[in-house]
Every structure is written in C-alpha cells, then in structure tokens.
Amino acid sequence: MIEVRNISKSFGDLQVLSDVSLDVNEGEKLAIIGRSGSGKSVLMKHIVGLLKPDSGHVYVDDQDLCCVPYERLRELRKRFGVLFQGGALFDSLSSFENIAFPLRYFSSLSESEIEARVQECLDLVNLSDVGAKNPSELSGGMRKRVALARAISMEPAYILYDEPTSGLDPETSNTINDLINHLASELKVTSVIITHDMHSVLEVADRVAFLYRQDLEWVGPVAEIHDCANPNLNSFVRASEYKIGDSSTATSLSEPSP
Amino acid sequence: MLDSLLAPFRALGQYAILIGRAFASVNEIRMYWKNLFIQMVRIGIDSVPIVALAAAFSGAVLTVQTAYQLETPFIPKTIIGSIVAPSIMLELGVVVAGFILAGRVGARIAAELGTMRVSEQIDALEVMGLNSVGFLILPRVLAGIVMFPVLYVVSCVVGIGTGIFTGHIGGFLSVSEFLEGARQFFQLLDPFIGFIKSVAFGFIVTSIACYKGYYTGGGAVGVGDSTTQAAVLSCVFILVADLLVAMLLL
Numbered sequence: 414m415i416e417v418r419n420i421s422k423s424f425g426d427l428q429v430l431s432d433v434s435l436d437v438n439e440g441e442k443l444a445i446i447g448r449s450g451s452g453k454s455v456l457m458k459h460i461v462g463l464l465k466p467d468s469g470h471v472y473v474d475d476q477d478l479c480c481v482p483y484e485r486l487r488e489l490r491k492r493f494g495v496l497f498q499g500g501a502l503f504d505s506l507s508s509f510e511n512i513a514f515p516l517r518y519f520s521s522l523s524e525s526e527i528e529a530r531v532q533e534c535l536d537l538v539n540l541s542d543v544g545a546k547n548p549s550e551l552s553g554g555m556r557k558r559v560a561l562a563r564a565i566s567m568e569p570a571y572i573l574y575d576e577p578t579s580g581l582d583p584e585t586s587n588t589i590n591d592l593i594n595h596l597a598s599e600l601k602v603t604s605v606i607i608t609h610d611m612h613s614v615l616e617v618a619d620r621v622a623f624l625y626r627q628d629l630e631w632v633g634p635v636a637e638i639h640d641c642a643n644p645n646l647n648s649f650v651r652a653s654e655y656k657i658g659d660s661s662t663a664t665s666l667s668e669p670s671p
Numbered sequence: 672m673l674d675s676l677l678a679p680f681r682a683l684g685q686y687a688i689l690i691g692r693a694f695a696s697v698n699e700i701r702m703y704w705k706n707l708f709i710q711m712v713r714i715g716i717d718s719v720p721i722v723a724l725a726a727a728f729s730g731a732v733l734t735v736q737t738a739y740q741l742e743t744p745f746i747p748k749t750i751i752g753s754i755v756a757p758s759i760m761l762e763l764g765v766v767v768a769g770f771i772l773a774g775r776v777g778a779r780i781a782a783e784l785g786t787m788r789v790s791e792q793i794d795a796l797e798v799m800g801l802n803s804v805g806f807l808i809l810p811r812v813l814a815g816i817v818m819f820p821v822l823y824v825v826s827c828v829v830g831i832g833t834g835i836f837t838g839h840i841g842g843f844l845s846v847s848e849f850l851e852g853a854r855q856f857f858q859l860l861d862p863f864i865g866f867i868k869s870v871a872f873g874f875i876v877t878s879i880a881c882y883k884g885y886y887t888g889g890g891a892v893g894v895g896d897s898t899t900q901a902a903v904l905s906c907v908f909i910l911v912a913d914l915l916v917a918m919l920l921l
C-alpha cells in the first residue's frame with residue numbers, strides 16, 4: 414500500500430505539487446492523468462523516494478520514505494519496478510544486459526535462468542529478437558518496451574508506469590495495456606499508470622486521479638470519469654474525445670464539397 | 672551576495688559527503704569488482720599511450736635544455752643526468768601525467784556520469800535498489816588511486832629513457848655519463864614523493880570528476896559544463912596538491 418500524505422514540492426520558484434494526498438491500494442490499477450507539465454512524473458519520483466517532498470510524507474508499506482535509513486529505502490525500492498518516461502536504459506549495455514541487470518545483482522538465478530527470464534520478459538513486450546541490440550539502435554517505442562521489460566523482470570509488487578503507451582502505435586499500445594492487466598490479475602501487482610492516453614485509462618484503470626494545477630482535483634472510479642462534476646476533468650476528457658471527432662471532421666472536410 | 676561567497680564551501684561539503692558515501696559503501700565491494708576491473712582498464716591501460724607520449728617529449732626537452740643551460744667546460748656533463756632524472760621522478764613525470772589525465776580521464780568520467788544523470792540512468796540504478804554512489808563512484812576513484820601510480824612509473828621510465836636516448840642521438844651526452852650522473856645523486860625519496868603525488872592526483876582527478884558528473888543538471892549544456900569544470904578544477908587542485916606534498920615532505 415502506498416500512501417501519499419499532503420506532499421508539497423517546489424523547484425526554486427516553481428511550485429509543482431501543493432498538498433497532494435493519494436492512496437494506492439493493494440492490487441489496484443490507478444491511473445494518474447493530467448496535462449503535460451502538471452507534475453505527474455514528479456509525483457511518481459516521490460513515490461520511490463527519488464525526490465524528497467518539501468513537506469508531507471510518503472508511506473510505502475507503512476514506512477515513511479523521508480525518514481527511513483538509506484539501506485531500508487533500498488530494500489523498499491526493490492519492491493518496485495519503475496518505467497521511466499524516457500526509458501532510462503543503460504546505453505552502454507545491450508537490451509539483454511539491461512533486462513538482466515537487476516537479475517544479476519539482486520537475484521540468485523543462474524546464468525541460464527537469467528537468460529530464460531530475460532527472453533520471457535522480451536516476449537511479453539513483443540520484442541523477442543532485439544536482445545543483442547544496444548538502446549541506441551532501437552526506435553523510441555522499442556526502447557520504451559525494453560525499459561518496461563526491465564521494470565518487470567524482478568517481478569515487483571508495485572509497478573510505476575510513466576506513460577507506457579506514449580509513442581506507440583495503437584496495436585502495440587493494446588499489447589502493453591493487456592500486459593499491464595495481465596500482470597495485475599496474474600501476479601497481483603499494484604500498478605500506478607501515468608498517462609495521457611484516455612483509451613489506455615479506460616482499458617486498464619480501476620481508479621483515476623486527475624492532477625491539475627499542483628493538486629489532485631479529482632480521484633474516483635474510472636466508470637465515473639464521464640459524468641463527474643469537475644469542469645477541468647470534463648474538458649480534459651472531452652479533449653481526447655474531440656480528437657477522434659476531429660479526425661472524422663478532417664475526413665469529411667477532405668471530401669469534395671457539393 | 673553572502674550566498675555566492677558560501678557557494679564554494681557548500682560545494683566542498685557536498686563533495687566531501689559524496690566521496691565519503693562512496694567509501695562507506697566499501698562493504699559492498701564484491702558487487703563492484705567487475706566495475707572496478709573495467710575502470711582500471713579504461714583509466715589505466717587505455718591511458719598508457721598518451722602518458723608515454725607526453726613523458727617522451729618532456730624527457731627529451733628537459734635533457735636538451737638542461738644540456739644547453741650547462742654548456743660550460745667547468746661543469747661535468749654527468750650533472751645533466753643528475754638534474755634530469757630527479758626532475759622527472761620528482762615533478763615532471765607525475766605532473767605532466769596528471770594534467771594529461773585530468774583531461775583524458777577526468778573529462779571522460781564527468782561526461783559519462785553526467786549523461787547518466789540527465790538521462791535518468793542514475794535514478795534507474797537507485798530505483799533498482801543499488802547504491803548508485805558506491806556503484807558508480809567507488810570503482811572509479813579506486814581505479815584512479817591504483818592506476819595513476821602505474822602510469823607514473825610508465826611516465827618516469829619513458830621520460831628518463833627518452834632523455835638518455837636524446838643525449839645519445841644528439842651526441843652531447845653518452846649513455847654512461849647520463850647514468851652515472853643519475854646514480855650519483857639518486858635518493859629513494861625522489862621516486863617516493865613522486866609516487867605519493869601520483870596517488871594524490873589519482874584521487875583528485877577521479878573524485879572531482881565523479882562529483883561534477885554525479886551532480887550534473889540540465890541536459891547537454893549541463894554535461895558540457897561538468898566536463899569542462901572537472902578538467903579545469905582537477906588541474907588547479909593538482910597544482911595545489913603538488914605544492915602541498917612538496918612542502919610537507921621535502
């Protein structure tokens with residue numbers, strides 16, 4: 414269980430989060446949505462203790478990340494798999510070695526077991542044959558998926574996905590959405606999914622948290638997202654629907670006018 | 672105003688804490704063996720050619736110029752050897768190597784860690800449960816401390832060797848005259864001080880570069896800044912340490 418309690422964070426004069434509180438329950442899939450620059454990634458980094466809040470607390474399994482000794486924090490972090498927005502792959506290592514990296518340091522698997530596990534993770538993200546390639550030889554979407562494979566390789570209890578489907582084609586996006594659902598249902602993973610992609614939200618999320626102007630404006634079940642009373646969330650949701658409507662307008666515009 | 676006056680002290684404190692944390696993780700050294708070995712090759716073995724080249728030129732120039740300055744019939748030629756050999760062991764061999772390595776090793780480490788910082792690779796290490804400070808910094812600093820003395824030996828051997836060779840080729844000093852002069856005034860203290868300096872320079876170059884790289888901020892420009900500062904600061908502190916060691920031990 415992850416509990417975020419009243420955290421505030423500024424960088425210099427820029428206030429990014431102000432008094433944000435949020436619970437992520439065991440086994441649920443929580444989507445965090447919000448505009449670009451609203452502080453979603455910053456919030457995620459607080460959850461694994463990469464950033465310290467100016468005020469407030471983050472509890473993971475009842476332990477306060479701000480106050481635990483560093484060694485304890487490291488133990489807590491091993492329960493997490495984190496997909497960074499930019500992938501954060503080690504560019505000096507091949508894809509295979511990236512995924513094998515945490516296994517080599519923190520598991521007791523033999524070399525052949527590691528190989529099998531890495532291949533399994535690559536298969537899960539639909540990238541069976543890129544193990545030998547370096548991150549610089551991969552496309553943006555492929556990098557993202559290798560990073561996802563690395564995040565899940567240790568079978569963590571919590572997975573934080575920072576925009577898992579951004580930059581992916583619709584079909585691959587669906588594969589990733591299915592994977593997130595699969596991990597949650599089969600391995601009882603607790604998932605936090607940061608995304609702009611409303612399709613993905615509807616596919617995977619149990620609950621949605623909407624970050625707007627430094628604060629969580631709305632938190633609720635995904636089913637209520639369409640008829641909530643919050644005007645900002647309404648316009649956010651409508652904006653993504655508008656895109657679909659927009660493309661049909663575009664088609665009709667391209668037809669010869671009578 | 673006060674803030675900018677305090678900034679260097681704050682940086683020094685931050686540096687000391689970072690390097691302290693790196694050494695505090697020495698109990699996990701077993702996890703870093705492989706990394707240590709890789710760094711020893713990159714920092715040490717890969718630097719041999721450039722260090723040897725610099726040593727060769729400084730050895731040759733020193734011999735030629737010393738011979739030129741002592742060009743009088745009243746001073747025995749062996750004195751050239753007695754001046755060149757200790758100068759290289761005491762000062763030139765280690766300082767020239769130090770400067771070269773500040774550029775080659777320091778800049779490389781700062782750029783490497785800086786890139787890892789801005790592309791969130793350091794965050795990724797942390798999130799996996801690794802101690803990124805220990806994992807990244809300890810092997811590099813240890814490799815510097817171990818390999819700079821090795822490079823110092825290379826530098827001395829090549830420098831003095833080239834000095835002898837230059838005298839011989841130039842026809843102004845025979846091999847035996849050089850060696851006799853060098854032997855006459857040889858003191859074990861000279862190479863010992865050179866060795867101490869090389870250990871100090873190894874620590875200075877790698878630790879400053881790690882500090883600059885680890886705390887890089889803001890994209891490609893940030894990496895560029897860290898790299899430059901690492902090289903420049905290393906050179907400055909090499910000069911300071913050179914003087915300190917000389918004053919303390921001579």
Ligand SMILES: Nc1ncnc2c1ncn2[C@@H]1O[C@H](COP(=O)(O)OP(=O)(O)OP(=O)(O)O)[C@@H](O)[C@H]1O
Nearest residue numbers: 424427429447448449450451452453454455456498
């Ligand atoms: N390390 C940092 N130093 C200074 N400012 C930062 C830092 N990290 C984030 N910010 C600022 O915090 C704000 C929120 O950033 P964040 O990365 O959380 O946005 P986001 O919601 O994830 O956006 P996106 O959807 O585009 O990824 C931005 O204005 C950003 O400039």
Ligand SMILES: [Mg+2]
Nearest residue numbers: 453454498575
């Ligand atoms: Mg983000």
